[in-house]
Amino acid sequence: MSRKLLLEHAHIEGINGYETYRKHGGYRAVEKALKNMAPADVLEEVKKSGLRGRGGAGFPTGMKWSFLAKPEGVPRYLLCNADESEPGTFKDRYLMEKIPHLLVEGMILSAYALGANTSYIYIRGEYSWIVFILEKAISEAYAKGWLGNNILGSGFDCDLYVNPGAGAYICGEETALIESLEGKRGNPRIKPPFPAVKGLWQCPTVVNNVETLAAVVPIVNEGGDNYARIGVGRSTGTKLISAGGNINKPGVYEIELGLPMEEFIYSDDWCGGIKNGKRLKACVPGGSSVPILPHYLVTKTAAGENRLLSYESLADGGFESGSMLGSGGFIVYDEDQCVVRNTWNFTRFYHHESCGQCSPCREGTGWMEKVLERLENGKGKLSDMDLLVEVAKKIEGNTICPLGDAAAWPVASAIRHFRDEFEWHVREPEACMQRNYGLVKEKAEMA
Amino acid sequence: MQIASHNGKPFSFSPEAQAEVQQLMAKYPESRQKSALIRALHIAQEENGGWLSIAALDHVAEALRITPIEVYEVATFYTMFNLEPVGKYVLEFCHTGPCAIEGAERLINYVQKKLGIETGQTTPDGMFTIKEVECLGACGYAPMMQVGLYYHEHLTEEKMDRFLEDCRAGKIDKGSWKMH
Numbered sequence: 159m160s161r162k163l164l165l166e167h168a169h170i171e172g173i174n175g176y177e178t179y180r181k182h183g184g185y186r187a188v189e190k191a192l193k194n195m196a197p198a199d200v201l202e203e204v205k206k207s208g209l210r211g212r213g214g215a216g217f218p219t220g221m222k223w224s225f226l227a228k229p230e231g232v233p234r235y236l237l238c239n240a241d242e243s244e245p246g247t248f249k250d251r252y253l254m255e256k257i258p259h260l261l262v263e264g265m266i267l268s269a270y271a272l273g274a275n276t277s278y279i280y281i282r283g284e285y286s287w288i289v290f291i292l293e294k295a296i297s298e299a300y301a302k303g304w305l306g307n308n309i310l311g312s313g314f315d316c317d318l319y320v321n322p323g324a325g326a327y328i329c330g331e332e333t334a335l336i337e338s339l340e341g342k343r344g345n346p347r348i349k350p351p352f353p354a355v356k357g358l359w360q361c362p363t364v365v366n367n368v369e370t371l372a373a374v375v376p377i378v379n380e381g382g383d384n385y386a387r388i389g390v391g392r393s394t395g396t397k398l399i400s401a402g403g404n405i406n407k408p409g410v411y412e413i414e415l416g417l418p419m420e421e422f423i424y425s426d427d428w429c430g431g432i433k434n435g436k437r438l439k440a441c442v443p444g445g446s447s448v449p450i451l452p453h454y455l456v457t458k459t460a461a462g463e464n465r466l467l468s469y470e471s472l473a474d475g476g477f478e479s480g481s482m483l484g485s486g487g488f489i490v491y492d493e494d495q496c497v498v499r500n501t502w503n504f505t506r507f508y509h510h511e512s513c514g515q516c517s518p519c520r521e522g523t524g525w526m527e528k529v530l531e532r533l534e535n536g537k538g539k540l541s542d543m544d545l546l547v548e549v550a551k552k553i554e555g556n557t558i559c560p561l562g563d564a565a566a567w568p569v570a571s572a573i574r575h576f577r578d579e580f581e582w583h584v585r586e587p588e589a590c591m592q593r594n595y596g597l598v599k600e601k602a603e604m605a
Numbered sequence: 606m607q608i609a610s611h612n613g614k615p616f617s618f619s620p621e622a623q624a625e626v627q628q629l630m631a632k633y634p635e636s637r638q639k640s641a642l643i644r645a646l647h648i649a650q651e652e653n654g655g656w657l658s659i660a661a662l663d664h665v666a667e668a669l670r671i672t673p674i675e676v677y678e679v680a681t682f683y684t685m686f687n688l689e690p691v692g693k694y695v696l697e698f699c700h701t702g703p704c705a706i707e708g709a710e711r712l713i714n715y716v717q718k719k720l721g722i723e724t725g726q727t728t729p730d731g732m733f734t735i736k737e738v739e740c741l742g743a744c745g746y747a748p749m750m751q752v753g754l755y756y757h758e759h760l761t762e763e764k765m766d767r768f769l770e771d772c773r774a775g776k777i778d779k780g781s782w783k784m785h
Contacts, residue, residue, distance in 0.1 A: 233634075245701045245740040276634075283647065283685045284741050286754040290784050319632040324643050324683030327739065341639035341675075343682040359637055400745060402703040408745035446702055446740075487744065489703050503702050507739050513682075 160427075161388060163376040163396050164369065165412045168256040174291065176298035179259040185304055187378040188266050192312040195378075200271035204374060206382030208394035213239055213330070213367030214445060214485040216469050225354040226272055227362040235363045236274040237339065238265060238371055240281035240288075241323060241330035244445035245507060246487025249398035250368035252410040254281075254288050258295035264371040266304060266316055267378055272364055275315045280335050283324040292320045327511035331559045332365040333357075334513065345513050346559035369398050390416030393468035397486055404492035406430035419443075419465040420457040423490065436492040440575075443472055444484020446504045447564035449571030450497070451481050477571065496593065497576040498583050501569055502530035508565035519562040522553040526569055533580060536587025543573050543580050613658020613690075618668060622648050625783055626668050639671050642679055646686060647782045655695060655734075656687035684738060692727040692734040694772045694779070697751040700737045703744035712748045713737065715762050719769070732772065753779025 172178035179185075191200050205220030226234060238261065242250040254261055261279070269277050281289055296318050299305045307315045321339055323329045329338045333347035336358050357363020373395060377385045386394045393415035402408045405423070407430035413422065422428045423438065432438050441456045442448060459465050460479035465472065472483045491500070509523035526549050532538050550566035557563075573580060583590045618626060625648060629641035645665050646657065653661045657680050666673045680686045687695070698704075698713050713724070717735060720728050727734040743749040746758035755778070757768065771777050 242742050243740060246703055246744050248742040248744055251742050282742070283643070283683070284738075284751060286647075286782065287756075287780060321632075321640065322644055322647065324647065325685035325738070326683050338643070339640055340637070341642035341669075341671075341679065343678055359634070402744035402747065403706060410745070442702075489744070491706065495706055500702055500706065503700075503705050507701050510739055 160412070160414045160417065161396065162412045163380075163385075163388075164253060164260065164372050164398065165257070165410075168253075173257050174255070174259075174295070176259065176295070176302060179257070180302075183379075184259055185263055185299075185302075187375045188263055188270075188304055189310065191267050191270055191378050192310045192314060197271045197273055200267060200374075200378060203377055203382035204271065207373075207377045207385040208382075208389075208392060209370065209373055209377060209385070210393070210469065211367055212369035212373065212397065212486070214244065214447070214482075216483065219366065219370055222354070222366070223268075223272060223364060225352070226364055227355045228273065229362070233276065233361050234272060234274045235358045235361055236265065236269045236272055236277040237332075237335065237358065237363060237365045238277070238279040238368055239330060239332065239335055239365050240279050240285070240368045241327075241335060242285075242368070242485075243282055243327040243330050243511075244447060244485045244487050245504065246402060246442060246445045246489040247400055247485040248402075249400040249410050249486055251285055251288065252400070253368055253372060253398065254285070255291060258288075258291050259299070260372045260375055261292070261368055262295050262299050262304070262318065264374045265318055266299075266309070267374045268364075268366065268371050269316050269318075270314055271374075274364070276317045277319075278339060278358075279318070279320045280329070280339050281320060281322050282329070283322045286322065289320050289322050296320070326513075327507075328513045328559070328561060331561065334559065335365060336363065343513070345515050346561075348558055388414050390466065390468050391470055393470060393483075397467070397483070399467065399486040399488050401429050401488040401490070403488075403490035404433045404436065404495065405490045406433050413467055415466075415468045416471075417467045418457070419467060422467055422488075423456070429488075429490065432490065432492050434492070436494065438490065439493045439495055440491045440497065442481075442487075442489040442491075442568075443467075444482045445487035446489070446507065447567060448482040448484040449477055449480070449567050450575060452575040455479050455575075477567070478574075481571075494593070496534075496590070497572050497579050498530065498534050498590070501572040502527065502534050504568050505530050505565065508561065512561060512565070516557040516562065518553045518556040519565065522549050522562070523565045525549050526565070530569075533583050534590075536583070536591060538580075538584045538587075540581060540584050542584070543577060546570075547573055613653070613656075613660045616649070616653055616658060616661040616664050618649065618664065619652060622652055622783060623668070630669070638669055639675065642669055642671070642676065643683070644782070645669060646676070646680060650686060651782050655691040655693070656689060690727070692732050694732060694752055694777065695734045695736055697736045697738045697741075699739070699741045699743065699747070699749055699751075701740035704740070704747040704749060707747035709748040712760055712762065712765065716765055716769075719765070733769070752777065754782070755780050 329344040334344040338344040353363040554566040630638040633640040749758040
């Protein structure tokens with residue numbers, strides 16, 4: 159069985175409370191760090207661990223931390239990105255609900271390494287009940303002396319607060335998150351300056367995903383070298399994968415990076431195969447933004463090698479035949495699902511969530527949505543596919559933040575791999591609509 | 606999106622909400638209290654019957670000592686804030702990808718038909734409003750909806766029937782942003 163570093167104790171009754179968490183080794187890493195390690199030592203262990211950002215971009219965490227500017231007399235901030243809104247992704251929610259103290263502990267360690275005395279957890283507003291789970295854990299940590307002033311007599315002060323959003327995917331982008339935390343609209347900032355230099359209230363700031371910060375706990379406990387032994391190549395450690403769609407066992411799984419896709423989808427230890435004995439049609443392995451993989455590229459790469467759940471293997475083949483590990487939002491489609499309808503759905507999402515600052519994204523996402531809607535509803539033209547690819551190209555790389563790319567990639571990849579299905583929508587629209595959830599019949603019945 | 610066309614009834618925070626907003630402001634450094642705005646708006650919306658009138662927005666501005674426009678621009682940006690009156694129970698169905706392939710559209714159609722309203726509308730008795738929202742992070746437990754602070758997952762038509770009955774019987778807990 160695979161090793162668990164984050165969710166090892168998640169099934170234990172009462173682990174969301176302080177006493178049980180502590181009994182199972184909780185806050186041992188804070189004791190170790192604050193008593194025996196300098197902040198630079200913690201940073202060194204994180205660098206050695208090879209930990210990469212678990213929110214989607216996969217940027218090395220130790221390197222991100224080392225960019226933090228440290229001007230004299232200016233406060234530094236650590237922000238936890240708990241805005242988890244990428245369709246398909248529900249792993250951070252699971253971690254925060256089940257084992258909130260792990261995040262609190264990881265944030266104390268990270269804040270210590272960075273010399274940040276005030277930290278905030280920015281959580282999406284819809285996870286409203288989790289706000290109170292986290293605040294309970296935080297108040298327990300204060301009561302037991304793990305937060306507050308002069309923790310364990312080390313001289314290190316650490317305050318931690320929770321700040322909810324109110325429904326905006328864009329606030330998962332780190333500069334939009336900062337704007338929102340400042341009490342403004344979530345409009346991403348132009349970079350540079352990067353948050354490491356000018357972030358929250360124009361002070362040096364590090365923004366890390368929930369899972370990234372939680373992973374600092376086992377890294378400090380076991381040492382960065384030991385963490386790096388798990389996984390494959392530059393994909394070290396474990397990763398939470400939230401699996402959904404047409405599988406027998408949807409849920410949140412902690413895998414060792416490098417697990418074969420075949421095993422993850424079909425083994426009863428994991429997703430348990432495709433629901434109702436159907437066949438696999440496609441998979442979006444890293445959240446709605448990453449390119450879709452048709453069934454023949456899911457378990458094997460174009461070169462014929464086994465496809466693994468790792469940053470490198472999923473990206474193998476580039477955008478021609480690969481995808482991305484992304485956030486770990488793993489969506490599986492069976493043979494009955496319609497790629498056109500699904501692409502339209504995702505594009506509507508990006509259009510709704512575009513902040514509207516950059517014209518290519520604001521206009522382009524709406525344009526793509528309209529074209530996809532007419533294709534799905536039997537009013538498309540054969541030239542629409544080239545039009546969509548053209549619009550996607552004009553969005554990609556031409557916006558302040560990555561939302562534009564995130565909107566363009568699913569469309570471009572769906573047409574690359576499923577052009578025949580798009581064309582079928584133009585040639586035989588009635589047949590398509592009949593297949594798609596029998597909506598023609600149902601609409602007629604409702605009228 | 607537009608701000609509500611009318612002011613709504615006069616609004617002011619209850620004493621407990623007022624105290625909570627003061628506590629929220631203390632979480633941020635001096636002169637940075639505007640950061641408490643989003644959470645203050647959640648509380649105001651709850652105390653104003655589920656939506657934010659201009660009177661409520663203006664009151665929040667006053668409480669945080671910022672200008673009304675700073676509050677309007679935030680209230681119009683985030684989808685959780687309702688700028689028109691809503692029913693007692695706002696059924697917020699996720700309709701994004703993973704929920705859609707697990708039958709969200711069919712379920713929403715069912716509820717629309719049962720309540721006799723479209724998405725965005727409120728039943729004449731003021732009990733229910735249907736909203737369709739983007740991915741709520743419950744993709745493995747689809748289809749689902751949020752009502753108040755809580756999620757209701759693995760929904761079926763039978764479960765929805767029971768849920769609507771339970772709402773009418775006053776048995777559904779919407780939770781509260783004022784839990785301290």
